[in-house]
Amino acid sequence: MIRIFRLGFIGLVLCYVYTPIFILVVNSFNESRYGNKWSGFTYKWYEKLFENDSLMEAGWHTLQVGLTSATAATVIGTLAAVALQRYRFYGKGAVSSLVFVSMLTPDIVMAIALLILFVTLGIELGYISLLIAHITFCLPFVIISVFSRLKGMDMSVTEAARDLGANEWQVFSKIILPMILPAVASGWLLSFTLSIDDVIVSSFVTGPGYEILPLKIYSMVRVGVSPEVNAISTLLFVGSVVLIVISQLLLRKKGNL
Amino acid sequence: MNKQFNQFRFWAIGLATSWLALFVLVPSLMVLVTSFLTRDADFLIQYKFSLEGWKSIFDPTFISLLWDSLSMSMITAVICLAIAYPFVMCLMGLPQRWRGIVLFLLIVPFWTNSLVRIYAIQFLLGKKGLINETLQFVGLIDKPLDMLYSQFAVIFGLSYILLPFMILPIYSSMERLDFKLLDAAKDLGASASQRLMRITLPLTLPGIIAGCLMVVLPAMGMFFVADLLGGSKHALLGNVIKNQFIQTRDWPFGAALSILMILLLSFMLWLYYRATKMSNREGGINDSNF
Numbered sequence: 138m139i140r141i142f143r144l145g146f147i148g149l150v151l152c153y154v155y156t157p158i159f160i161l162v163v164n165s166f167n168e169s170r171y172g173n174k175w176s177g178f179t180y181k182w183y184e185k186l187f188e189n190d191s192l193m194e195a196g197w198h199t200l201q202v203g204l205t206s207a208t209a210a211t212v213i214g215t216l217a218a219v220a221l222q223r224y225r226f227y228g229k230g231a232v233s234s235l236v237f238v239s240m241l242t243p244d245i246v247m248a249i250a251l252l253i254l255f256v257t258l259g260i261e262l263g264y265i266s267l268l269i270a271h272i273t274f275c276l277p278f279v280i281i282s283v284f285s286r287l288k289g290m291d292m293s294v295t296e297a298a299r300d301l302g303a304n305e306w307q308v309f310s311k312i313i314l315p316m317i318l319p320a321v322a323s324g325w326l327l328s329f330t331l332s333i334d335d336v337i338v339s340s341f342v343t344g345p346g347y348e349i350l351p352l353k354i355y356s357m358v359r360v361g362v363s364p365e366v367n368a369i370s371t372l373l374f375v376g377s378v379v380l381i382v383i384s385q386l387l388l389r390k391k392g393n394l
Numbered sequence: 395m396n397k398q399f400n401q402f403r404f405w406a407i408g409l410a411t412s413w414l415a416l417f418v419l420v421p422s423l424m425v426l427v428t429s430f431l432t433r434d435a436d437f438l439i440q441y442k443f444s445l446e447g448w449k450s451i452f453d454p455t456f457i458s459l460l461w462d463s464l465s466m467s468m469i470t471a472v473i474c475l476a477i478a479y480p481f482v483m484c485l486m487g488l489p490q491r492w493r494g495i496v497l498f499l500l501i502v503p504f505w506t507n508s509l510v511r512i513y514a515i516q517f518l519l520g521k522k523g524l525i526n527e528t529l530q531f532v533g534l535i536d537k538p539l540d541m542l543y544s545q546f547a548v549i550f551g552l553s554y555i556l557l558p559f560m561i562l563p564i565y566s567s568m569e570r571l572d573f574k575l576l577d578a579a580k581d582l583g584a585s586a587s588q589r590l591m592r593i594t595l596p597l598t599l600p601g602i603i604a605g606c607l608m609v610v611l612p613a614m615g616m617f618f619v620a621d622l623l624g625g626s627k628h629a630l631l632g633n634v635i636k637n638q639f640i641q642t643r644d645w646p647f648g649a650a651l652s653i654l655m656i657l658l659l660s661f662m663l664w665l666y667y668r669a670t671k672m673s674n675r676e677g678g679i680n681d682s683n684f
Contacts, residue, residue: 147484151496151499151500154499154503156518157518158503160518161517213413216406216409217409217410217411220406232410235414235415238418239418241608241663243611244615245617245636246656247418249639249648249649250418250421250422250652251417252639253421253424253425254417254424256438273413273417276414280410305403309406331505334505334506334507334509336509336618337615337616337618341636341640351509354507354510358509359622370507370510373507377507381506385501
């Protein structure tokens with residue numbers, strides 16, 4: 138009896154989480170414009186989507202920012218995690234608390250802090266400012282993902298390598314990197330999804346000349362329901378889910394989570 | 395060889411340190427400074443000391459707005475907690491393998507676009523949305539309920555988006571709970587509610603506070619939820635901050651507001667710290683208690 142109740146409650150919560158998404162996906166294939174009633178299956182909203190030039194351009198910008206910021210955040214974050222794990226240096230405590238703080242800071246606070254910085258330094262709001270902002274909010278996720286992998290590893294191999302004459306770069310590239318590769322890849326994928334899904338930070342630090350997809354969607358849905366938005370949202374959703382599933386599988390490999 | 399060693403070390407430490415210093419530390423200090431500057435219509439700010447930004451916070455109309463936003467976020471946290479805690483307790487009854495799968499199913503949507511999910515909620519709450527249609531079909535109501543563009547809708551949306559942030563910390567503190575304590579209490583005659591109130595709840599308190607921390611603060615900032623589900627009437631602190639920076643251009647006031655959020659964050663971190671210390675002292679998380 139208690140078992141049934143338990144499973145029922147878990148099922149109910151999962152239902153609650155997935156129902157809105159399910160409706161959205163169904164509606165993106167719905168013939169009816171307002172999506173109140175099912176009136177037949179159609180691909181036409183997807184076709185319309187690919188004909189919408191400004192939406193496609195925004196999508197292209199989003200990919201651009203996502204790919205570059207995820208890559209940069211992964212490089213910087215991986216090096217940072219290795220440094221935090223292997224070295225003692227002046228200000229190490231300060232660096233780890235900055236990572237912690239930047240992870241907890243509400244998006245909106247980070248957004249205006251960066252906006253003030255960009256305006257003061259005279260950096261034009263557009264691709265560069267978006268890139269910097271996205272790298273900054275992805276960085277802690279990469280660092281933590283890689284760091285927790287490093288912590289669970291046996292580091293005696295690196296000492297053996299040092300004894301046998303390998304320099305630090307060789308130890309990193311030949312031993313540490315291959316060992317932490319799943320966590321690095323998963324950090325990249327997480328950063329990429331964070332970047333393509335961000336609304337709050339981007340809405341502050343981009344200019345009118347460089348529109349990205351989430352902001353374009355935001356301005357469209359503020360006006361009202363639009364079936365093209367259902368279609369693009371479905372694509373965005375499916376894309377994120379695929380990336381997340383891959384990244385979780387990578388992390389799970391060898392039982393390390 | 396030695397030189398190369400220094401080089402790798404130098405870049406590994408230097409790159410991240412300078413990035414964090416330049417784009418996290420410096421901007422945060424600039425927010426603090428901006429909150430004490432003078433507003434300027436043409437150049438956004440004048441480099442002249444002023445307390446105007448902070449004074450605007452104590453404006454009565456703003457105080458009531460702040461209160462609204464805070465109470466909506468708190469109600470959101472309470473709702474999330476009311477769902478998450480029993481959920482985690484149910485989850486603990488499942489075999490390890492299933493727990494992982496259920497948690498994974500919960501986390502997947504949390505990584506997808508929250509704006510898109512809020513937009514999807516419009517389909518759920520609308521006059522011809524799923525909830526109204528279902529209630530009418532069952533016969534519970536005659537006329538569709540007006541749920542969209544209300545405080546209820548905003549809170550619904552916020553708790554929908556933020557639920558996993560409450561579940562995960564509670565789960566991780568529940569996982570660390572030593573179940574032998576519960577068995578011992580049971581053997582000594584403690585009832586189910588006694589075990590919950592005197593063992594499980596106090597020992598998972600850090601998880602609860604961490605969850606609240608991860609719900610309340612983001613909830614105050616999510617301006618798009620208030621925009622899409624609350625209409626123009628039910629603003630969150632995030633909407634106010636956004637207005638100050640994008641439309642009204644009162645940067646000192648906007649900056650003061652975000653300092654306020656950071657103060658709130660520090661307060662909750664302090665609570666968390668206290669709670670972990672307490673549960674370590676009184677409970678079974680560390681071995682020194684045995």
